[in-house]
Amino acid sequence: MKTILIPTDFSKNALHALQYAQELFKCERACFFVLHAYAEEVYGQYKTAEKEDIEKLKQEKKEETEKKLYQLLDTVIGEPPNPLHNFEVVTCFDNLVDGVNDFVDEMNIDLVIMGTKGETSNHKTTFGSYTIEIFKYVKCPVLAIPKDFEYRQPKxxxxxxxxxxxxxxxxxxxxxxxxxxxxxxxxxxxxxxxxxxxxxxxxxxxxxxxxxxxxxxxxxxxxxxxxxxxxxxxxxxxxxxxxxxxxxxxxxxxxxxxxxxxxxxxxxxxxxxxxxxxxxx
The missing domain is CATH 3.40.50.620 (HUPs)
Structure with a gap:
């Protein structure tokens, strides 16, 4: 069974990557882990807050993230679901790159598939800055899917x-x-x-x-x-x-x-x- 990690920020690009992954492994047993890292959402709001406030917000964000991940899966699993595919949600209190890298090591992931918006305004790179960082530092193959790419078999x-x-x-x-x-x-x-x-x-x-x-x-x-x-x-x-x-x-x-x-x-x-x-x- 292939183990596939899909980082998501709940954007259309991330959803597109998840749908592409399902098509790419349509006829193969696969487990898809859908991960959202939310540390920046916590510290971005409370950089100077008391520890109690941080802990409260962490729990709130975790619950909110889990709910949104399950809602996301409801939209992509399909009716009837593909019997070859399993889905699991992963919440991660960390930055995206470290969260992905740690989970890749922990679960021995075969492939990371993610969306990309392309060029960003504040980084002189072909891809978005998060995609570049994951390309460079995650110890696992990474497949980036352009937002407008329509699935076809890579002949x-x-x-x-x-x-x-x-x-x-x-x-x-x-x-x-x-x-x-x-x-x-x-x-x-x-x-x-x-x-x-x-x-x-x-x-x-x-x-x-x-x-x-x-x-x-x-x-x-x-x-x-x-x-x-x-x-x-x-x-x-x-x-x-x-x-x-x-x-x-x-x-x-x-x-x-x-x-x-x-x-x-x-x-x-x-x-x-x-x-x-x-x-x-």
Whole structure:
């Protein structure tokens, strides 16, 4: 059974992500944990309050949050409900990133799926600031769903990689299972001007080939220019339904996300974006 965590702020974007998750795993046994972190709602109102007032508000917010979570589930479970799916609500007195990360560790979550509004006014990033933080620090694959994306099976998946990062077998298995059940093509794209791989890169490429046995796997290269432009061109050319990348500190992944490191980034991803981790859990 897959364990899926859906953080929600009760927005339309979060609801859209939950509905997408149900469709993505429609024919698979899955347990969906729907989580809301409410610490900022408490401290935002009572930063200088007495301890008794804080404790009272914490309890009130917990009860209010649980009620709203159950109401949310009533709107998405459906009639009749999918017999393969279970739903649980999670209230968390913490900030969103720490709350998600702790729950991922506690329940050994397979995948986090969340909505994103896209560019925010006060952060120079492609995605919203919370999405960026969860991409970077949560030790679990994260799938971000653009707010206007209508569900379709990801028959073509673009996977840009330089073959330098060590891949985790569990993360690749998730990608392999997902792509395999839809009979998807996975295009491993290396953006380079060199013709040959180093021994380390060859080993990592072979590991990909040996691990991703269920989907149709393709190894391709593209010449170096603006990396974001190359990726957007390839998404359009291959009619990709999902973008997948590996996350590592000071990596190509971070270069793509922050405009300060890539001139005129202009990256507007309109398809689901899954970030896999190479961090130990």
């Amino acid at each position: 073509s998946i673009l996977f840009p990689t330089d073959y330098l990062l060590p891949y985790k077998r569990r993360e690749l298995k998730l990608l392999g299972d997902l792509a395999g059940k839809f009979k998807s093509k996975v295009h491993c794209l290396y953006i380079t001007d060199f013709d040959e791989l180093s021994p380390r890169q060859e080993d990592n490429r072979l590991f990909l080939e040996e691990t991703l046995t269920k989907p149709y796997l393709y190894f391709e290269t593209a010449p170096i220019k603006n990396k974001a432009e190359v990726i957007m061109e390839q998404i359009e050319k291959k009619e990709s339904g999902m973008l997948v990348m590996m996350n590592s500190r000071h990596s190509f992944f971070e270069d793509m996300l922050y405009r300060s490191t890539v001139d005129l980034l202009g990256l507007k991803i309109k398809i689901p974006f899954m970030v896999m981790q190479n961090l130990n859990r």
